[in-house]
Amino acid sequence: MELVAEQRGEMIVVSALGDRIDAAGAIQFKDRMRELTQTPSPRVVLDMSRVAFLDSSGLGAVVAVMKALGPDRKLELSGLTATVQKVFRLTRMDSIFTIHDHLPDGLRQVG
Amino acid sequence: MDVQAGDLSSSIWLTIPGRQTAVRDGLRALLDTLLLRSLPEDGRGTAEIVLSEALNNIVEHAYAHHDGEIEISLQLRHNELVCRISDTGLPMPGGQLPSGVLAPLGKLEDLPEGGFGWHLIRSLSKDLSYHREDGRNMLSFRLDTQQSPA
Numbered sequence: 527m528e529l530v531a532e533q534r535g536e537m538i539v540v541s542a543l544g545d546r547i548d549a550a551g552a553i554q555f556k557d558r559m560r561e562l563t564q565t566p567s568p569r570v571v572l573d574m575s576r577v578a579f580l581d582s583s584g585l586g587a588v589v590a591v592m593k594a595l596g597p598d599r600k601l602e603l604s605g606l607t608a609t610v611q612k613v614f615r616l617t618r619m620d621s622i623f624t625i626h627d628h629l630p631d632g633l634r635q636v637g
Numbered sequence: 638m639d640v641q642a643g644d645l646s647s648s649i650w651l652t653i654p655g656r657q658t659a660v661r662d663g664l665r666a667l668l669d670t671l672l673l674r675s676l677p678e679d680g681r682g683t684a685e686i687v688l689s690e691a692l693n694n695i696v697e698h699a700y701a702h703h704d705g706e707i708e709i710s711l712q713l714r715h716n717e718l719v720c721r722i723s724d725t726g727l728p729m730p731g732g733q734l735p736s737g738v739l740a741p742l743g744k745l746e747d748l749p750e751g752g753f754g755w756h757l758i759r760s761l762s763k764d765l766s767y768h769r770e771d772g773r774n775m776l777s778f779r780l781d782t783q784q785s786p787a
Contacts, residue, residue, distance in 0.1 A: 546661075548661060548689065548693075549657050549660070549661075549689075549693040549696070549697070550657040550658050550660070550661045579682075579685055579686075579689075581686065581689045581690060581693065581754075582690055582693075582751065582753035582754040582757060583693065583751075585753055586749075586750040586751045586753065587750075589748050589749070589750050590750050592745070592748075593745060593746060593748060593750075597745060597746075608678065608679070608682055609682035609685060609686060612682060612683070612686065613686060613753075613757065616756070616757055616760045616761070617739060617753045617756060617757070618739065618742060619742075621742065622742055622748065
């Protein structure tokens with residue numbers, strides 16, 4: 527799973543370039559996210575618009591990333607595709623994360 | 638990786654090694670068959686979720702201590718995908734499928750990082766059944782291909 531991070535004001539935007547976050551890639555995803563979010567920034571936005579599929583291990587990895595950020599930093603998600611959205615809805619994790627339809631471009635200059 | 642896929646318009650048989658990477662490749666092969674490509678997007682997504690959870694569960698638990706193969710058969714009948722999956726791994730604990738009840742979502746530090754798989758399978762499938770036969774785990778269920786039940 528290739529991830530690309532970009533600092534935008536108070537946000538780090540991480541774009542997932544692979545098409546799936548699954549059992550075979552969950553640990554690598556978690557480790558890469560940990561590296562990319564070392565730079566302190568109050569908001570971390572994960573752009574998932576290219577991720578067509580996420581399984582329960584992938585979901586667990588996304589939750590683990592948010593927990594690792596700690597209480598003072600937030601993990602926000604953006605661009606969930608239909609199947610990914612279904613997994614978040616059925617596990618009620620859609621109530622835990624702030625989920626954006628698109629990358630919050632309007633907030634690009636904040637901070 | 639040795640994938641044998643049969644595709645007789647409305648039936649598919651696939652045998653894969655019980656390993657994570659083989660599950661990923663096997664799912665890709667299944668999703669690419671004419672049968673699954675003929676399903677509406679929603680039904681195809683449901684099939685990918687449920688099959689992925691069922692297969693990864695076999696890899697992680699049934700084949701936790703030894704290698705083996707997973708046999709998958711899918712049949713389309715009256716807008717339903719009839720799925721049968723078998724393996725020669727360890728039996729389900731207590732001979733029963735997990736309940737799949739979600740842990741309560743409380744504080745950030747207590748959020749569950751697992752235990753979603755059987756909840757997803759149970760939410761999206763019908764007539765889920767499991768039994769042991771001649772040293773094999775036999776799992777079967779049906780998926781609505783037109784409108785997901787959840």
